[in-house]
Amino acid sequence: MSDAGHAQLLARGREVLDEQPFSRLLGARLNVLAPGRAELELTLRTELLQQNGFAHGGVVSYLADNALTYAGGSALGFAVVTSEFKINYVRPAIGERLIARAEAVALSRSQVVCRCDVLAWRGGEEKLCAVAQGTIARLTGRGQA
Amino acid sequence: MKLDLDTARGIFASAPFMVELGVAPTAVGEGTVSTELRVEKRHLQHTGVVHAGVMATMADHSMGAAAQTLAPAGHWILTAELKTSLLRPARCERLVCEAQVLKPGRQITFTEAHVWAVSGDERTLVMKASATMAVTAPKA
Numbered sequence: 001m002s003d004a005g006h007a008q009l010l011a012r013g014r015e016v017l018d019e020q021p022f023s024r025l026l027g028a029r030l031n032v033l034a035p036g037r038a039e040l041e042l043t044l045r046t047e048l049l050q051q052n053g054f055a056h057g058g059v060v061s062y063l064a065d066n067a068l069t070y071a072g073g074s075a076l077g078f079a080v081v082t083s084e085f086k087i088n089y090v091r092p093a094i095g096e097r098l099i100a101r102a103e104a105v106a107l108s109r110s111q112v113v114c115r116c117d118v119l120a121w122r123g124g125e126e127k128l129c130a131v132a133q134g135t136i137a138r139l140t141g142r143g144q145a
Numbered sequence: 146m147k148l149d150l151d152t153a154r155g156i157f158a159s160a161p162f163m164v165e166l167g168v169a170p171t172a173v174g175e176g177t178v179s180t181e182l183r184v185e186k187r188h189l190q191h192t193g194v195v196h197a198g199v200m201a202t203m204a205d206h207s208m209g210a211a212a213q214t215l216a217p218a219g220h221w222i223l224t225a226e227l228k229t230s231l232l233r234p235a236r237c238e239r240l241v242c243e244a245q246v247l248k249p250g251r252q253i254t255f256t257e258a259h260v261w262a263v264s265g266d267e268r269t270l271v272m273k274a275s276a277t278m279a280v281t282a283p284k285a
Contacts, residue, residue, distance in 0.1 A: 019191030022198060025165075047165040050206075056162035057209075057224045058202020065197055082197055086228040 001035060009033050013070060026062060030070065036104035036112075038070035043097045055093035055129075060118055061085075064132035067100035068114040072136025075104040075112045083111070085134025087118075093129040095122030102132075111137040148173050148214040156210065168203050170210065176246035178210040183239055195235040197272075200242075200260045204229065204274035207244035208256035212278040215249040219283045222254070227276045235271040237262035247275075254278040 001009070013033040017023050026048065032039035040063055042048075050056040064087050073080040102116035118130040148156075153170040157163045157180075166188070172179040180203060182188070188199045205227050212222045244258040260272035 016191055020196065021187050021189045021191075022196035025187045026198075047161050049161050050163075051156070051159040052221070056160065056202065057205045057227065058166075058198065059162060061201045061205065061227060061229075062196070062198030065201065081234075082231055084228070084230045086226065088226040089224055092223070 006034055009035070009074060013038070013074070022062070023066065026059065028063065028066060031099075033070055033074055036071055036075040036107070038067050038074060038102050040067045040070065040100045041097055044095065052092070053094070055098060055120070057089060060089065060093050060098065060130050061087050061132070063098055063100040064102070064116045064118050064130060065134065067102035067116050068132060068134040069136055071102035071104050071114045071116070072112045072134075075107050076136065076138055079139040080136050081139045083135045083137045085132055087130050087132040089130050091120075091127060091129045093118070093120045095120035095127075097121045098129070099126070109138075111135055148210070153178065153210060156213070157206070160206065162202065163206055166199060166202060168206060170207075173210075173214065176211055176215050176249065178207050178214065178244045180207045180210075180242045180244070181239055184237055193236065195237070195240065195262070197229070197231055200231075200235065200240060200272045201227065201229050201274065203240060203242045204244065204258040204260055204272060205276060207242045208258050208274070208276045209278060211244040211246050212249070212254040212256055212280070215246055215254065216280050217251075221281050223279045223281055225253070225277045225279045227274065229272055229274045231272055233262075233269060233271050235262040235269075237264045237269075239263045240271075241268070250280065252280055254280055
């Protein structure tokens with residue numbers, strides 16, 4: 001893909017993110033979008049925490065899910081849906097921001113299996129806090145995003 | 146830990162993200178917790194359906210609370226892993242989650258949850274989730 005193609009893909013991806021009210025609520029930003037690869041980021045604030053002061057598991061899984069979907073969507077074409085995903089929380093997510101890096105690992109005609117690492121940034125250091133894997137399916141007709 | 150509905154409400158209210166989303170418990174039993182959320186625009190995807198992250202969050206926290214009802218006093222619950230299957234898109238007035246403990250343990254508790262899209266009298270299953278909860282002992 002050309003540089004112009006990459007820029008266009010990222011711009012389109014950011015438009016879609018901006019159209020998702022839930023992503024706006026969480027303040028997600030799309031840093032990278034290339035065919036089969038995506039990086040999403042969000043800044044942690046009190047509203048996104050759980051009772052112990054860690055990022056809520058739901059926030060971490062949101063970021064992983066959306067990053068998986070972007071990686072899968074850019075590999076397949078834009079109309080896709082997450083059909084399932086699994087996440088392991090390996091360390092409490094504590095820090096100023098979270099970054100999810102996802103990649104497509106197995107592409108077929110109708111679906112793609114993607115993997116994602118979620119990192120917590122704290123004081124200039126990044127720590128792995130969750131790993132996720134999911135199946136992103138080509139959307140046929142009406143559906144989930 | 147014996148958990149009545151008022152205590153459960155307090156626990157949900159102490160998690161800022163639950164307050165942000167508007168998830169509240171509606172019933173609590175031994176190893177079971179039901180929760181509800183009124184769907185508003187901020188919960189949606191760009192396509193107008195509820196974002197999967199909302200349902201996953203609801204399922205996660207409800208399963209954690211269900212595990213908490215059977216945890217020894219002073220222990221708290223952390224999600225170790227979560228699996229979700231997105232069965233159908235959710236376009237609805239409310240989401241209802243029913244979470245239950247499949248097997249409690251001293252270190253690990255297995256749980257599952259169903260999330261339903263509810264509009265009027267109509268109720269559709271939209272997510273099936275399961276999670277492994279770590280039962281964390283108080284620091285000595």
